[in-house]
Amino acid sequence: MLIADSITVGYGSPVLQDVTLTISPGEIVGLGGESGSGKTTLAATLAGLRTPDAGRVTVDGVPPRRARGTTAMVFQSPRAATNPHLTVAQIIAEPARIHRRPIDIPALATSVGLTPDLLDRRPHTLSEGQLQRACLARALAQNPRYLLLDEPTAMLDAATTAAVIRLVVEHATTLGVLLISHDPALLEVACTRVHTLHKGTLSPQLPQAGLSEPI
Structure with a gap:
């Protein structure tokens, strides 16, 4: 289980205040809230990219630094999150190269809906959707x-x-x-439960129906 236990995180002043959240394998937890409410900071802290000022984050019972590769993050802008000089195949393979593990790049690309002809292309030749699929494949290449x-x-x-x-x-x-x-409608359809961040404080909502409509 991925757990944020009463964490406070700030940049001079608190952005997140006493936030507790759990995520278990097999569930999709939704997170909404206005811009600047701390959503990205919470995700970055869960990923081990930020250290909480108070409280703690654990990944299957250990600190994030001892669980490298267990969490993977996909960012909002795929173009900002990819090296424009790499091919799609190289982008997908980045985690495998860093962690020195073999992966089947064509199979992974196919699993996220990328066709083999895209693997030798560079980001500027892809649509936003194609490049975000590549970022998803790169995250999955970590085997998180x-x-x-x-x-x-x-x-x-x-x-x-x-x-x-x-x-x-x-x-x-x-x-x-x-x-x-x-998008509240997207969270309602895709998630098993949804929380909202407001001024750094997490408020739970009722459990969602979870994929009650075709996506």
Whole structure:
């Protein structure tokens, strides 16, 4: 289980205040809230990219630094999150190269809906949706137990959003997923439960029906 236990995080002044959140493998937890409420900071802290000022984060019972590769994060802007000089295949393979583990790049690309002809291309030749799929494949290449998605569909059209979320739902049978979005309807359809951040404080909502409608 990925746990934030009463964490406070700030940049001079608190951004998150006494926030507790749990994510278990096999569930999609939604997170909404206005811009500046601390959603990205919470995801980055869960990923081990930020250290809380108070409280603690544990990944399957250990600190994030001892669980490297267990969590993977997909950011809002795929273009800002990828090296424009790398091919799609190289982007997907980055975690495998860092962790020195073999992966089947064509199979992984196919699993997120990328065709083999895209693997030798560079980011500027891909659409936002195609590049976000590559970022999702790169995250999955870590073989994580927890996937943190920070507004992954914010720059996508409705059809591409549906396709990306469908892929996330398929992988959530074995992964624990945090899905951050400004779209309440998307969170309601895709998530098993939804929380809202308001001025750094987490408020739970009622459990969602969870995929009650086709995506």
